[in-house]
Amino acid sequence: METHISQALGRSEALQEAETILRSCVHCGFCTATCPTYQLLGNELDGPRGRIYLIKEMLENGQASDRTRTHLDRCLLCRSCETTCPSGVQYARLLHTGRHLAHELAPLPLRERGLRRLLRATLPYPGRMAPALGLARLIRPLLPRTLQRKIPPASPVTRPAQDNPSTQTRKVILFQGCVQSVAAGSINAAAIRVLNRLGIQTLAAAGESCCGAVNHHLDDIDTARSLAQNNLDRWLTLIDGGAEALVVTASACALEIREYPLLFPAGSPYHAKALRMQEHCLEIGDYLARQDLEKLRVRTDAPAMSFHAPCTLQHGLRAPGQTEALLRKAGFDVREPEEAHLCCGSAGTYAITQPRLSGQLRENKLRRLESTGGEVIGTANIGCLLHLQEKAKLRVRHWIEWLEKYCV
Ligand code: SF4
Ligand code: SF4
Structure with a gap:
């Protein structure tokens, strides 16, 4: 799909990449049939091909309307369209760039922007999330019914047996996560027990932060990048010390970490670190599929x-x-x-x-x-x-x- 980017938008790397991705789409429409929002709404503009057209139009005109932003915001970034696409179109990359631009050219109403700012300021930080969740549980009866349902029940965590380095010669880093560590600590507790049974010790990286997915999805790439830098430095120290992998029990976090290289310019020191970490980061199902589960x-x-x-x-x-x-x-x-x-x-x-x-x-x-x-x-x-x-x-x-x- 030939695209001539408006001069008013400049020639950033992201826009050049968007141009390349647009060129790879042959607008066959195969992706539309497997798009959840198209299935619900039946509007071409709420499917991948329609959104691709909207992004192309925005790049060429240098303008966006509330309508453009609304259709792009309705995308789940589920990537079902990428699985279906026979041409390998990197739709998620394009959507991130398109959405960022649409929000610049046609800003959201103040209230919506405030909500996103609040989410970015709380969800990735367990130190803020935990007291907020504790308070929400206390005042649950006073909250509107829709909010009440969003408060997860307290997750009882039975502390796993202490990892025993003398009998467990293998070790992995277990990613702690942000929301999960506050709302469902029992998940990593179970993972530690399973890994211990396989003779694998788990390490927690001191000073590790959220993977950055929340900020990335809410169009705050700068924070996502700085969280990634912090994590890369901490994890690679442990990898250099003999940890064989970073094991992640939330698939969304595993995906974000495996895609860290996309956050940094090719050839930069952190791009190299991200590529190295990509080799070591495994979602827990992927990690266990490589182990001898007979022992369990x-x-x-x-x-x-x-x-x-x-x-x-x-x-x-x-x-x-x-x-x-x-x-x-x-x-x-x-x-x-x-x-x-x-x-x-x-x-x-x-x-x-x-x-x-x-x-x-x-x-x-x-x-x-x-x-x-x-x-x-x-x-x-x-x-x-x-x-x-x-x-x-x-x-x-x-x-x-x-x-x-x-x-x-
Ligand atoms: S994204 Fe892929 S499947 Fe969808 S219209 Fe473009 S080439 Fe076809
Ligand atoms: S990412 Fe999901 S919701 Fe968005 S266009 Fe693709 S299939 Fe549809």
Whole structure:
């Protein structure tokens, strides 16, 4: 798709990259059929091809309207379109650039900007999130019903047995995360127990921060970059000290970290560090798929699990079916819902910024998950877990907790 960028916009690297990506799209429209927002709204402009046209138009005219921004903001960044696209169009990269520009040319109303600023200032910082969540639990009855449902129940964390360096010669860094460490500490506790059973010690990187995904998705690349720099320095020190990998229990964080190289100019020192870390960062399903799970000795009486594959796992990390296969190999009955490729509507902060669409997607997803006959819903990302849990009739758990629960 030939594009002539308006001179008024300049020639930044991001715009040049956008031009290249636009050229790779042959506007065949295959992606439209698998786009969740197109399926809901039936408008070409709420599908990937329509959004690509909007971005092209904006780049050529140097102008954007509220309509442009609205259609771009409705995108979940689920990347289902990237999985479908036969031409390998890097849609997510293009959307980030397009959305950033649309927000500059047609700013959001003040209230919306305030909400995004608040999310950026709280979610990535456990030291701010924990007291805010504690207070919210205390005053829950006084809050509006929609907000009440967003407050996750307290997650009891049974402290795992102390890692024992004398018997565990292998070690990995276990990423702590921001929202997950506050809202569901039981997930990493289960991961530590499973890894210990495999003879692997886990390390926590002192001073580690949020992976940066929240800021990245909310169009604050500078903060995402500085969080990444901090993490890279801390993790690589431990990798140099003998840790074999960085293991991540939230698929959205794993994707963000594996894509750190995109945050830095090619050839810069942090780009090199990010590339090195990319080799060592593994989502926990990916890491365990490379281990001998015979050592775990899993019971065979676990109820069937209906598995929700997060978009970050199946479309972002390109690991469709990997976790399901791992759990089946370990002896679990794993059921997959129809239309498993569609997003549940969580999508980072989308559930807060686009509640209507997000709610419709969740309703559809839960109906399909609950009709598989599974007795529990398993997933691999804290965002999906908290979002589904708000309305699910079944329990929603991270699959690593389920695996650990049924180890002999
Ligand atoms: S993004 Fe890919 S699938 Fe969609 S219209 Fe362009 S080339 Fe076709
Ligand atoms: S990322 Fe998801 S919501 Fe956005 S255009 Fe692609 S398929 Fe549609």
